Amino acid sequence: MHMQLLRNDRVVVFDRTDFGPSKLPLPNGKCRNDPSDTALKVDCTAHSVEYDVLTNTFRPLMVQTDVWCSSGAIMPNGNLVQTGGFNDGERRVRTFSPCSTCDWQEAPNGLAAKRWYASNHILPDGRQIVVGGRRQFNYEFVPKTITANTFSLPFLSQTSERGVENNLYPFVFLNVDGNLFIFANNRAILLDYMKNKVVKTYPTIPGGDPRSYPSTGSAILLPLKNLKAAAIQAEVLVCGGAPKGSYVQAVRGKFIGALNTCARIKITDPNPQWVMETMPLARVMGDMILLPNGNVLLINGAGSGTAGWELAALLRDGRVLVGGSNPHAFYNLTGVLFPTELSLEAFSPAYLDTKFNNIRPTITAPKSMSGIKYGTKLTVRVVITGKVAKNQVSVTMVAPAFNTHSFSMNQRLLVLGNDKVAALGKATYDIDVTTPRSGNLAPSGFYLLFVVHQGIPSRGIWVKLQ
Secondary structure (H helix, E strand, O other), rough: OOOOOEEOOEEEOOOOOOOOOOOOOOOOOOOOEEOOOOOOOEEOOOOEEEEOOOEEEEEEEEEOOOOOOOOOEEEOOOOOEEEEOOHHHHHOOOEEOOOOOOOOOEEEEOOOOOOOOEEEEEOOOEEEEEEOOOOOOEEEEOOOOOOOOOOOOHHHHOOOOOEEEEOOEEEEEEEOOOEEEEOOOOOOEEEEEEOOOEEEEEOOOOOOOOOOOOOOOOOOOEEEEOOOOOOOOEEEEEOOOOOOHHHHHOOOOOEEEEOOEEEEEEEEOOOOOOOEEEEEOOEEEEEEEEOOOOOEEEEEOOOOOOOEEEEEHOOOOOOEEEOOOOOOOOOOOOOOOOOOOOOOOEEHHHHHHHHEEEOOEEEEEEOOOOOOOOOOOEEEEOOOOOOOOHHHEEHHHHOOOEEEOOEOOEEEEEEEOOOEEEEEEOOOOOEEEEEEOOOOOOOOOOEEEEEEEOEEEEOOOEEEEE
8 A cells, every 4th residue: 555665775565454464474473462453453464565676575564553544755864754544553653764674663642643644745854744634634744853733724624525525645745945735636735834824826627626535646746857947847747536526426336437637737837727638548546657767657547436555666777666456445365356466566668678778878976875965066977888869868866755545755856967978988978967956956865866868767876965
């Protein structure tokens, strides 16, 4: 149900605990004793794993409380800090550190409010903001270094439909001015979260159909470009979802066709308007993933009905890891049209075809895990064996996203372009770029850095922006 790529190329995957035993035992006779669990009071099976992408192996992890429909983000130090859930997990704050023996650590009352179906975003000051959740029309911050309070956000109650909601897991993006774009149901606001003030109200998407859980569409902040400009544009794309009334009809056994439209809006414009587009296929519960070359991959989902579970994550080698699918109340592995799916698979976009190997860059410097500073010159050295088109060389940075319920929280791609490409001989080139100028453009932390040549990305390296 949830997936996060870490800086050590391992992916943490986890699901709810109240589905009964999983197929994976916890190691060394470990068991979780939880008197409040609704399925098993003593559970000796894992509901979380760490998947090692490089070796294609996994190890079981132990969550202590129910993480059903929770949220999270990678902190500047590279730790996954994850919040909320159901039942005994609804006020928990959990931490997972990237190391070969680490396991989940939990703080019992780390949240001021119960958070179930909330959305998180990392902020320029290094904190996370946690927005909304079921019957929570407010937001708060983690960790509680500045304030422990919750802050009222009436927009969330205004977008909640009685008995259906259609505003859970709101789409939250950090705008280039430092404010937060928050989309719920079929409309959005721009919030100054420090002053708790709505600074802009955006129009409703034409047609007015809901795009938020359970009428789940997907949304992304499109790649940020021209980062040296005085005024940088930011644009949000929202795709798919379910027509109004779909959830009520689905409960009655009638599955209405999904939406086949996308809507995009330049959130930095003084008078922003939605522009509508049509997809080749209608899609509910789809995932949108930013690829290293700046393209958007739309994957997963269904043609009718309302929300279930599906997820996808971009890996350092440019593949997309896909897992999930369980439209049942519990694990149901046989005798049904859509059984609980326990496998992971990797989707390889066309740019990984071997016919592009001669124009594919290979990064030789800096080394992975290097530190970079804001607003400074960075030189990236690559080897490209084929003919190089210097005006088609670009450097991109991608923030690793927290993936759940068709929304990749904190997903962000910055196009650094190139200031200069210098040929050094022996198929080696130096590419000069300028790093992002502030935390409003790119909050500090770990990013995947790629070199893209004629639309073909290199394997990424990890860099720490600070």
